[in-house]
Structure formats: C-alpha cells, structure tokens
Amino acid sequence: MIQxxxxxxxxxxxxxxxxxxxxxxxxxxxxxxRIEITEGVIExxxxxxxxxxxxxxxxxxxxxxVAQVVADDLERSGLFRTISPNAFISPITSFDSxxxxxxxxxxxxxxxxxxxxxxxxxxxxxxxxxxxxxxxxQMGDGLQFGGSAASTRRLGHKxxxxxxxxxxxxxxxxDSRVVFVSESGPKNARLKRLAVMDYDGxxxxxxxxxxxxxLAPRISATGDQVLYTSYASGFPRIRILDTATLQQRSLDDQxxxxxxxxxxxxxxxxxxxxxxxxxxxxxxxxxxxSGKRTRLTSAPSIETAPSYSPDxxxxxxxxxxxxxxxxxxxxxxxxxxxxxxxxQGRYGTPVWSPRGDLVAFTKQxxxxxxxxxxxxxxxxxxxxTASFLDEGPSWAPNGRVVMFSRETAGASGGSSLYxxxxxxxxxxxxxxxxxxxxxxxxxxxx
Amino acid sequence: xxxxxxxxxxxxxxxxxxxxxxxxxxxxxxxxxxxxAGAGMSGGVNDPTSxxxxxxxxxxxxxxxxxxxxxxxxxxxxxxxxxxxLMNNASYSAVIEGHADEQGTREYNLALGARRASSVxxxxxxxxxxxxxxxxxTFGKExxxxxxxxxxxxxxxxxxxxxxxGGGAGV
Numbered sequence: 001m002i003q004x005x006x007x008x009x010x011x012x013x014x015x016x017x018x019x020x021x022x023x024x025x026x027x028x029x030x031x032x033x034r035i036e037i038t039e040g041v042i043e044x045x046x047x048x049x050x051x052x053x054x055x056x057x058x059x060x061x062x063x064x065x066v067a068q069v070v071a072d073d074l075e076r077s078g079l080f081r082t083i084s085p086n087a088f089i090s091p092i093t094s095f096d097s098x099x100x101x102x103x104x105x106x107x108x109x110x111x112x113x114x115x116x117x118x119x120x121x122x123x124x125x126x127x128x129x130x131x132x133x134x135x136x137x138q139m140g141d142g143l144q145f146g147g148s149a150a151s152t153r154r155l156g157h158k159x160x161x162x163x164x165x166x167x168x169x170x171x172x173x174x175d176s177r178v179v180f181v182s183e184s185g186p187k188n189a190r191l192k193r194l195a196v197m198d199y200d201g202x203x204x205x206x207x208x209x210x211x212x213x214x215l216a217p218r219i220s221a222t223g224d225q226v227l228y229t230s231y232a233s234g235f236p237r238i239r240i241l242d243t244a245t246l247q248q249r250s251l252d253d254q255x256x257x258x259x260x261x262x263x264x265x266x267x268x269x270x271x272x273x274x275x276x277x278x279x280x281x282x283x284x285x286x287x288x289x290s291g292k293r294t295r296l297t298s299a300p301s302i303e304t305a306p307s308y309s310p311d312x313x314x315x316x317x318x319x320x321x322x323x324x325x326x327x328x329x330x331x332x333x334x335x336x337x338x339x340x341x342x343x344q345g346r347y348g349t350p351v352w353s354p355r356g357d358l359v360a361f362t363k364q365x366x367x368x369x370x371x372x373x374x375x376x377x378x379x380x381x382x383x384x385t386a387s388f389l390d391e392g393p394s395w396a397p398n399g400r401v402v403m404f405s406r407e408t409a410g411a412s413g414g415s416s417l418y419x420x421x422x423x424x425x426x427x428x429x430x431x432x433x434x435x436x437x438x439x440x441x442x443x444x445x446x
Numbered sequence: 447x448x449x450x451x452x453x454x455x456x457x458x459x460x461x462x463x464x465x466x467x468x469x470x471x472x473x474x475x476x477x478x479x480x481x482x483a484g485a486g487m488s489g490g491v492n493d494p495t496s497x498x499x500x501x502x503x504x505x506x507x508x509x510x511x512x513x514x515x516x517x518x519x520x521x522x523x524x525x526x527x528x529x530x531x532l533m534n535n536a537s538y539s540a541v542i543e544g545h546a547d548e549q550g551t552r553e554y555n556l557a558l559g560a561r562r563a564s565s566v567x568x569x570x571x572x573x574x575x576x577x578x579x580x581x582x583x584t585f586g587k588e589x590x591x592x593x594x595x596x597x598x599x600x601x602x603x604x605x606x607x608x609x610x611x612g613g614g615a616g617v
Contacts, residue, residue, distance in 0.1 A: 187593040189589075216552060236584065256581065261553045261556070276560035279560050279562075279563065280561075305553040318551075325554055348551040364550070364551070367549075407548070410593075410594060410595050411593040
C-alpha cells in the first residue's frame with residue numbers, strides 16, 4: 001500500500017532522499033495512492049497513460065486524441081508527470097486483461113490509466129480504468145463516458161478529471177470552459193472581442209465582433225449566459241449574452257449612468273454590479289426577472305469589483321473608503337462592511353473561491369502587481385505571482401487554481417492569460433490565438 | 447514640451463488644415479467617441495468657432511496627478527477657457543472622457559476615470575455651462591494616448607478630454 005503524503009514537513013526529507021524514497025516514506029504510513037496538495041514543492045507523480053485501445057468503429061487517431069487530452073490535462077495540473085510510452089514494457093492489448101504490475105513498477109509508474117475508445121455513428125464512447133501500481137489495486141470503478149464526435153476532447157477531460165480527483169481527493173476542473181477578451185491592434189487603439197475556449201486554450205470561438213470595446217466577461221453558474229461591459233452605446237454598460245444563440249441585450253440603460261463590473265448571483269437570478277453616477281461608483285443589484293434595481297452602498301468612495309460568496313449570502317468587494325483600495329465583505333443585501341485586507345499596498349478585484357474558503361485578489365505594491373489569496377477573514381495572505389501587471393483572477397471550478405491576465409510593459413506590451421495553483425506552484429501560460437485578458441472560468445460543465 | 451504642445455507648435459508652423467485633420471484622425475481612434483464632429487467639419491484652427499481651434503488653442507484636455515481626480519491650477523485655467531468657449535459656441539455639446547494610466551486594476555480605473563470626468567463636468571457647470579450640454583464617460587485604462595510604460599507616458603494618459611459634438615448642425 002502506498003501513500004504519498006507530500007506535506008511541507010516532508011519536503012526536506014524528499015529532497016534529501018530523492019524520488020525513490022517517496023515510497024519508502026509513504027509505505028511506512030500505509031494507505032491508498034494519494035497526492036495531498038499542500039504548500040511547498042511537490043514532485044509530480046509519475047503516471048503511465050497506456051495508449052487507448054481502438055474499439056469498435058473508432059480510428060487509431062481518435063483513440064490517440066482522447067489519450068493525449070488525458071495526458072495533457074494531468075501534466076498541465078503540475079501534479080503528474082506522464083511517462084513516455086517508449087518506456088512501457090508490456091503493451092495493453094485488451095481492456096479487460098489483467099495488469100502486469102511488475103512491468104509498470106519497473107518503470108516507476110505510480111499509477112496507470114488504461115482506456116478504450118469506440119465510435120458508433122456520431123457517438124464516441126470512452127471507457128477507462130485507473131490502477132495503483134504499488135498496491136496492485138484498481139482505484140475506483142472503471143467508467144464510461146459518451147458524447148458526440150464534436151465533444152471528443154470533453155470525453156478526455158472527463159477521464160482526466162476522474163484520475164485527478166481519485167488521486168488528489170480534490171474536485172475536478174478540466175471539463176470546463178473559459179470566457180475571455182481576445183485582443184488585437186496597437187496599445188492605443190486596442191480591439192477587443194469576447195471569446196470562449198476550453199480551459200486549456202483549445203476550441204476557441206468568438207462571441208462578439210470587435211466593433212465595440214468589451215471588458216471583463218462573467219459566466220453564469222450554468223455556463224449558458226455571459227455578462228460583460230460593452231461600449232456599444234458609447235458608454236460602458238452591462239450586457240448579457242446567450243452563449244448558444246449569441247443573442248445579446250443591454251441590461252439597464254439609464255442615461256448619464258455607467259455600469260460595469262457585473263457578476264451573477266450563484267442562483268443566476270440577480271446581477272451584482274457597479275454603477276457610476278456623477279463621478280461616484282457604488283454597488284447595485286438587478287433582479288433579472290423583475291428588472292428591479294437595488295442600491296447596496298451609498299458612499300462618496302469607489303465601491304466596485306463585487307463577488308458573491310458561494311452561498312450567495314455575502315459579497316466581497318473593493319473600496320477606497322479608507323483612502324486606498326482595500327477589500328471588504330458585507331451582507332449580500334448591503335449593510336455594514338468589514339475590511340479584510342490589511343497588508344502593504346492596494347488590493348482589488350476580489351473573487352470568492354467556489355469552495356468558500358478563500359478570496360483571490362490583485363495586489364499592487366511598490367510598482368509591482370500580484371495575484372494572491374487570503375482566507376475570508378483576511379488571514380494567511382499568500383501572494384502567488386509577481387510581475388509588471390497581473391490582475392483579475394478567476395477561480396477554477398474546484399477552487400485549487402486561478403487564471404488571470406498578465407500584461408507586459410512598454411509600447412509593444414500585451415496581455416496573456418496565465419494560471420497558477422493556490423500554492424503558488426505551476427505558473428503556466430494559457431495559449432490563445434491572440435493577446436487575451438479578463439478570463440472568467442466556468443463551473444464544471446454539466 | 448509635451449506631445450500636445452509640440453503638435454500645437456507644429457500646426458502653428460504649418461498652418462494647414464491637414465495637420466489638424468491628422469491630429470483629429472488619430473484622436474478619433476483614441477479619444478473621439480462621438481466621432482463625427484472633427485476638425486474637418488468646421489473651419490481650421492484659425493476659425494475660433496471650430497473644433498480644431500477648441501482642441502488646439504483652447505486645449506481639449508487636462509491632466510491629473512497619480513490616483514487623483516481633483517483639478518490642478520493648470521487644469522482649472524484650461525477648463526475656464528473651455529467653459530468660456532462653450533458658452534460662446536452654444537451649438538456644441540460635449541462629452542468629457544475620463545482616462546487613467548495603466549497602473550491600476552481595470553475596474554478601479556473605470557471608477558477613477560468617471561471621477562475625473564465628473565470633476566471636469568462639475569467645474570464647467572460651475573463656470574456657467576448648461577448641464578444638459580455635458581455628458582461624461584470613463585474609459586479607465588482602455589484608451590491610452592501614449593504607449594510607453596514610464597511616467598512620461600502615464601502623465602499624458604491620466605487625462606480628461608472634452609470631445610465636442612454638434613456644431614453647425616446643432617445638437
């Protein structure tokens with residue numbers, strides 16, 4: 001039986017003893033194969049993704065494509081290292097034949113994924129099994145996923161999500177999408193349009209053209225609607241867009257007022273946003289069914305960038321009421337706000353974790369920008385990144401990873417999307433066809 | 447000299463409408479929300495009722511210190527001239543664009559730009575310009591006019607620009 005408890009206290013020992021000693025340490029404590037994601041450096045778990053078998057109706061290319069998505073997802077998480085198939089000793093020839101554990105132990109695979117892809121008409125099916133090599137046990141039941149040929153990558157994401165969740169004990173996140181702003185043109189005349197892609201940058205499609213400046217999209221809990229700010233009227237105003245039909249409309253159109261920074265309530269019924277009137281920016285809600293608008297704050301200071309708690313009962317937002325940008329929490333209906341940020345510098349764009357435990361934010365201090373997380377009482381602040389300009393974190397569905405915009409300096413500077421673990425590990429650029437900003441990570445797809 | 451002053455000097459030397467048009471052409475992409483009302487529609491910079499004259503001789507923009515929306519003495523002087531011009535040229539309406547430099551988060555800079563535009567609006571109204579002739583818009587950090595990442599550029603980008611609309615055709 002194996003247990004990898006790569007806790008901070010073990011890190012020094014792991015470094016000293018090397019990777020093979022992980023097992024010695026782990027074996028003495030017993031338990032199933034497990035990566036515990038904690039702070040500090042974690043050695044990625046060596047995992048073998050056997051070439052997926054070509055089942056009835058499928059082509060070798062299709063099987064290869066699905067297995068590649070699984071391998072890429074696990075690698076991208078930073079928690080796994082896929083072993084090159086060139087090192088494999090015994091080929092998997094049948095989905096149901098017994099696993100030769102010794103052959104996988106010999107190449108130091110801690111886990112093995114086997115799979116088979118079949119196709120009937122437009123329908124693709126993928127089944128997989130996950131094995132703990134050193135305990136010589138299957139981990140959980142084999143599962144089968146099906147979908148249209150167009151959703152082939154999603155089937156790979158679902159397999160990878162199962163592997164990730166079974167080994168880490170964390171929620172899945174690979175089968176998700178990201179709405180973002182795709183950018184082109186020079187810095188002083190930037191063109192922006194809304195786009196959507198798989199969480200890993202694949203399957204990009206565009207939701208708007210770049211005729212009008214658009215900013216900061218937010219996706220609904222069901223993933224079928226997007227809120228964003230558009231300058232279509234010449235003034236910043238919130239619009240709502242249906243991702244299936246691409247139909248869009250202005251939410252609220254009061255002359256002289258500007259609205260931006262919208263966010264859906266967890267139940268999707270209410271839009272929380274900021275509104276500038278006479279130079280003063282405050283927080284409001286709009287009931288989507290009735291159109292009723294409610295003012296939540298009435299202060300001469302700036303109140304903006306609000307985000308709901310997962311239960312919808314509280315709001316975290318930024319305000320300069322103390323004299324500089326800081327983070328506050330208040331009831332979702334308004335009322336007294338409690339300041340939670342007290343470190344050096346300015347804090348903005350707070351986003352409540354889907355797990356409810358953390359707030360991710362942008363911090364500006366001494367000319368540098370950081371993405372950070374803190375507990376909701378403001379304790380245990382942890383900066384995850386540092387650069388010329390990082391901003392606007394958005395949570396992965398499992399609350400373990402955030403995606404954000406990073407802009408480089410200078411006349412030729414541009415924005416890209418990056419993701420990073422809440423441990424500060426595994427900073428990675430998310431590939432996009434053009435420059436990109438303002439990512440909004442969807443919930444796990446249904 | 448600031449780029450604007452340099453440009454103004456260049457226009458004075460050339461004294462041709464083409465210079466003003468170019469200025470407005472690039473301005474349309476950066477600052478010209480209302481678009482249509484450019485220098486080309488009215489007289490050149492020598493015509494004191496023209497948009498070109500307003501932009502270059504009166505001065506269509508003021509600058510702000512870092513994270514400030516209060517008006518400097520220089521800004522008040524420019525805005526006093528703007529107010530006088532607007533009262534003498536009552537067929538124009540104006541949209542005040544508030545802008546921020548790139549040092550700041552997107553949402554905060556939108557709110558800051560709104561504050562800056564509002565400061566200008568309040569000042570012009572106090573000087574006697576009719577409130578119904580002035581609207582405000584914030585662009586936050588979305589439309590820098592200078593693109594370097596140094597204070598020299600940031601100072602030009604922390605601005606409020608008075609963009610005219612209407613003119614000869616009325617509002």
